Amino acid sequence: xxxxxxxxxxxxxxxxxxxxxxxxxxxxxxxxxxxxxxxxxxxxxxxxxxxxxxxxxxxxxxxxxxxxxxxxxxxxxxxxxxxxxxxxxxxxxxxxxxxxxxxxxxxxxxxxxxxxxxxxxxxxxxxxxxxxxxxxxxxxxxxxxxxxxxxxxxxxxxxxxxxxxxxxxxxxxxxxxxxxxxxxxxxxxxxxxxxxxxxxxxxxxxxxxxxxxxxxxxxxxxxxxxxxxxxxxxxxxxxx
Amino acid sequence: xxxxxxxxxxxxxxxxxxxxxxxxxxxxxxxxxxxxxxxxxxxxxxxxxxxxxxxxxxxxxxxxxxxxxxxxxxxxxxxxxxxxxxxxxxxxxxxxxxxxxxxxxxxxxxxxxxxxxxxxxxxxxxxxxxxxxxxxxxxxxxxxxxxxxxxxxxxxxxxxxxxxxxxxxxxxxxxxxxxxxxxxxxxxxxxxxxxxxxxxxxxxxxxxxxxxxxxxxxxxxxxxxxxxxxxxxxxxxxxxxxxxxxxxxxxxxxxxxxxxxxxxxxxxxxxxxxxxxxxxxxxxxxxxxxxxxxxxxxxxxxxxxxxxxxxxxxxxxxxxxxxxxxxxxxxxxxxxxxxxxxxxxxxxxxxxxxxxxxxxxxxxxxxxxxxxxxxxxxxxxxxxxxxxxxxxxxxxxxxxxxxxxxxxxxxxxxxxxxxxxxxxxxxxxxxxxxxxxxxxxxxxxxxxxxxxxxxxxxxxxxxxxxxxxxxxxxxxxxxxxxxxxxxxxxxxxxxxxxxxxxxxxxxxxxxxxxxxxxxxxxxxxxxxxxxxxxxxxxxxxxxxxxxxxxxxxxxxxxxxxxxxxxxxxxxxxxxxxxxxxxxxxx
Ligand SMILES: Cc1cc2nc3c(=O)[nH]c(=O)nc-3n(C[C@H](O)[C@H](O)[C@H](O)COP(=O)(O)O)c2cc1C
Ligand code: SF4
Ligand code: SF4
Ligand code: FES
Numbered sequence: 001x002x003x004x005x006x007x008x009x010x011x012x013x014x015x016x017x018x019x020x021x022x023x024x025x026x027x028x029x030x031x032x033x034x035x036x037x038x039x040x041x042x043x044x045x046x047x048x049x050x051x052x053x054x055x056x057x058x059x060x061x062x063x064x065x066x067x068x069x070x071x072x073x074x075x076x077x078x079x080x081x082x083x084x085x086x087x088x089x090x091x092x093x094x095x096x097x098x099x100x101x102x103x104x105x106x107x108x109x110x111x112x113x114x115x116x117x118x119x120x121x122x123x124x125x126x127x128x129x130x131x132x133x134x135x136x137x138x139x140x141x142x143x144x145x146x147x148x149x150x151x152x153x154x155x156x157x158x159x160x161x162x163x164x165x166x167x168x169x170x171x172x173x174x175x176x177x178x179x180x181x182x183x184x185x186x187x188x189x190x191x192x193x194x195x196x197x198x199x200x201x202x203x204x205x206x207x208x209x210x211x212x213x214x215x216x217x218x219x220x221x222x223x224x225x226x227x228x229x230x231x232x233x234x235x236x237x238x239x240x
Numbered sequence: 241x242x243x244x245x246x247x248x249x250x251x252x253x254x255x256x257x258x259x260x261x262x263x264x265x266x267x268x269x270x271x272x273x274x275x276x277x278x279x280x281x282x283x284x285x286x287x288x289x290x291x292x293x294x295x296x297x298x299x300x301x302x303x304x305x306x307x308x309x310x311x312x313x314x315x316x317x318x319x320x321x322x323x324x325x326x327x328x329x330x331x332x333x334x335x336x337x338x339x340x341x342x343x344x345x346x347x348x349x350x351x352x353x354x355x356x357x358x359x360x361x362x363x364x365x366x367x368x369x370x371x372x373x374x375x376x377x378x379x380x381x382x383x384x385x386x387x388x389x390x391x392x393x394x395x396x397x398x399x400x401x402x403x404x405x406x407x408x409x410x411x412x413x414x415x416x417x418x419x420x421x422x423x424x425x426x427x428x429x430x431x432x433x434x435x436x437x438x439x440x441x442x443x444x445x446x447x448x449x450x451x452x453x454x455x456x457x458x459x460x461x462x463x464x465x466x467x468x469x470x471x472x473x474x475x476x477x478x479x480x481x482x483x484x485x486x487x488x489x490x491x492x493x494x495x496x497x498x499x500x501x502x503x504x505x506x507x508x509x510x511x512x513x514x515x516x517x518x519x520x521x522x523x524x525x526x527x528x529x530x531x532x533x534x535x536x537x538x539x540x541x542x543x544x545x546x547x548x549x550x551x552x553x554x555x556x557x558x559x560x561x562x563x564x565x566x567x568x569x570x571x572x573x574x575x576x577x578x579x580x581x582x583x584x585x586x587x588x589x590x591x592x593x594x595x596x597x598x599x600x601x602x603x604x605x606x607x608x609x610x611x612x613x614x615x616x617x618x619x620x621x622x623x624x625x626x627x628x629x630x631x632x633x634x635x636x637x638x639x640x641x642x643x644x645x646x647x648x649x650x651x652x653x654x655x656x657x658x659x660x661x662x663x664x665x666x667x668x669x670x671x672x673x674x675x676x677x678x679x680x681x682x683x684x685x686x687x688x689x690x691x692x693x694x695x696x697x698x699x700x701x702x703x704x705x706x707x708x709x710x711x712x713x714x715x716x717x718x719x720x721x722x723x724x725x726x727x728x729x730x731x732x733x734x735x736x737x738x739x740x741x742x743x744x745x746x747x748x749x750x751x752x753x754x755x756x757x758x759x760x761x762x763x764x765x766x767x768x769x770x771x772x773x774x775x776x777x778x779x780x781x782x783x784x785x786x787x788x789x790x791x792x793x794x795x796x797x798x799x800x801x802x803x804x805x806x807x808x809x810x811x812x813x814x815x816x817x818x819x820x821x822x823x824x825x826x
Binding site: 047057059081125165166170171176177178180 | 281282283284286287290291556573578715716717718719720721722723724726727728729730731754755758761762763764
């Protein structure tokens with residue numbers, strides 16, 4: 001079964017069972033998103049992909065496409081809302097973009113740019129979070145984690161290791177690592193895991209590869225995220 | 241019959257609650273043991289422990305005292321009482337004394353609004369706290385008197401009723417409804433519930449018959465019925481009353497539901513704050529088994545096998561949301577699922593599941609016994625029957641009230657003898673703040689829907705304190721899954737704090753409005769969607785309480801608050817939102 005619906009007036013075909021997001025990705029229409037990666041179960045937590053479908057606000061990644069649905073995606077109202085959501089993410093963590101290795105290849109930064117966000121204006125929470133450098137090949141900077149749970153899903157559903165978990169509640173929710181010490185170096189994580197290549201921001205980074213591609217020539221330096229898509233899919237290609 | 245094995249991972253939460261009770265925390269080696277026997281990772285288990293407020297990785301004191309911190313407790317002086325106990329015992333609130341004797345802390349509303357200020361001591365409720373009682377507690381603790389030997393009157397929870405109507409005036413005989421259902425058939429029962437127009441009493445008001453039908457019509461080998469006794473909404477305690485005084489009705493309702501949907505197993509999800517009811521409830525279940533109303537071949541009907549387990553919560557308001565409740569029943573963190581699929585198609589262990597509120601199930605049993613006309617004899621066309629209210633706050637007669645749907649707020653206020661009322665919060669922290677101009681509005685799904693919380697504030701109260709209390713409640717109870725609620729609730733408390741201390745400007749109010757509407761529109765579940773209600777209602781209906789605290793109102797003589805908030809709330813049509821949102825720091 002299949003059908004079609006519209007996104008901002010453009011007709012989009014879909015197969016039964018496809019979400020609005022899946023159908024949009026297939027049609028190369030960009031719906032801003034952070035916690036979605038088509039390789040994993042939809043999550044619906046970042047809420048950046050919220051669109052209106054027949055006037056109701058829904059998350060595009062967890063809402064099935066239906067025949068004749070009228071979806072609004074890049075309206076002024078929705079983009080304004082997205083800027084505010086992005087601000088909340090910037091406020092929550094510690095994102096010092098100019099000093100981040102991921103700068104230019106970070107989805108958070110790129111989506112923020114796409115949505116026309118210049119600088120976060122709220123007072124930051126400046127949470128005290130650590131950096132875990134215990135693993136020989138991979139470093140985790142918890143300051144940059146946006147709790148998208150892609151690493152959690154990848155490690156659990158793809159790698160079969162469940163190295164990553166979420167603990168705490170509310171604003172105290174945080175990423176944890178399954179090992180006796182709670183550190184990555186003591187866990188079953190390996191740099192060849194899928195979980196090493198799904199982080200949309202600079203929270204999980206390979207060691208010894210810093211600044212390999214000079215700033216100015218990175219993924220989103222050249223083209224907008226709405227054209228080139230997720231950083232994870234590019235990493236898959238690079239790594240073969 | 242399917243029973244859960246001791247080592248089934250879905251037992252994790254119940255096992256952790258047992259460990260917490262036995263050892264005052266979850267010891268590290270117990271976590272290793274659980275990880276091995278349940279086949280779960282250590283980090284997963286730690287994640288569950290850190291999700292629930294009543295589970296701890298480091299030991300609590302021998303006496304673990306939690307003061308109920310709802311606004312109604314505070315209005316009765318709870319904070320002073322807590323401070324007195326703290327100074328008597330020489331321990332800070334939020335800490336455990338060095339000798340491990342005692343821990344003091346605050347907790348979300350414990351459901352004793354009609355007999356507060358209240359606290360929990362090792363999970364047992366203590367009501368009607370006074371300075372004398374606090375001194376008595378301090379002495380008992382210093383003398384290390386075992387809890388079992390504490391004076392019984394400290395733990396008395398009264399189940400008085402201030403007003404009865406059709407439901408509470410009816411007698412009820414255990415088994416009548418089941419017998420009738422067996423005689424007349426499930427379809428006839430459904431038809432009766434449909435005609436009676438019974439709607440969910442947990443707040444959303446979904447048709448109960450429809451819910452049961454959906455579940456029954458989903459193909460599956462197993463189906464489940466769950467009674468939602470999480471009652472976490474601040475200011476509500478009517479389910480506590482029903483569990484205490486009419487548990488037979490709700491178990492009968494669950495059994496009827498089981499007959500209709502073909503469930504063999506049901507759960508009562510009991511909030512941790514009501515653990516004191518566990519023993520009595522289990523006795524009633526046992527009695528029902530002995531009377532052939534539960535177990536194998538109920539009332540002699542071959543193949544009608546159904547039994548009920550009680551699962552405890554552990555201090556998480558979000559677990560009242562039906563899909564989070566199911567996650568919690570499965571032993572996990574209470575994170576709401578994506579819906580659809582709804583529990584009626586994919587619920588507990590992925591099987592079709594009915595989740596109903598305590599009052600809904602009790603009413604279902606009564607309707608089966610008393611008939612359609614009896615139920616429809618009161619109420620409105622769209623909201624037939626009556627509603628139990630938990631009334632607390634500024635009134636002379638707080639307590640349980642049964643009112644027909646359609647009753648005006650003014651009549652309710654007169655009945656509970658509230659005077660000089662400034663506002664009523666209906667439906668709990670997630671509900672609505674109602675000013676006197678709207679006291680002619682009525683209690684009904686088509687007007688003011690409520691799960692049953694009804695908190696009264698008289699003119700001597702600073703309403704902003706109530707709004708602040710509710711906003712903090714949501715910050716504490718947000719599950720943390722989605723961005724707008726996780727960060728938004730933290731941001732709201734911060735921004736509101738700025739208003740409270742007189743540092744805010746009108747731009748900060750704009751920001752509150754904008755953030756609130758973002759949360760309302762984009763949050764993943766009902767908690768985040770309603771968490772800004774107190775602030776948004778306050779801004780709309782009581783603008784003066786905000787405006788009078790602003791830093792520089794005098795410099796903006798032409799400032800029209802209402803107009804600017806309208807704009808903020810809509811988000812739409814804002815030419816440059818950045819310009820409105822700046823100036824976070826003072
Ligand atoms: C944050 C949140 C908390 C809730 N808490 C409760 C609760 O404590 N008790 C309850 O019956 N329903 C609660 N609900 C509503 C349930 O999700 C669900 O709608 C209800 O249990 C269905 O039963 P009913 O149809 O009999 O009302 C809550 C909903 C939300 C979003
Ligand atoms: S570390 Fe990266 S992938 Fe994992 S939850 Fe945080 S942001 Fe998402
Ligand atoms: S709205 Fe709040 S409680 Fe609900 S899923 Fe989001 S963070 Fe959790
Ligand atoms: S991409 Fe849909 S909620 Fe995150």
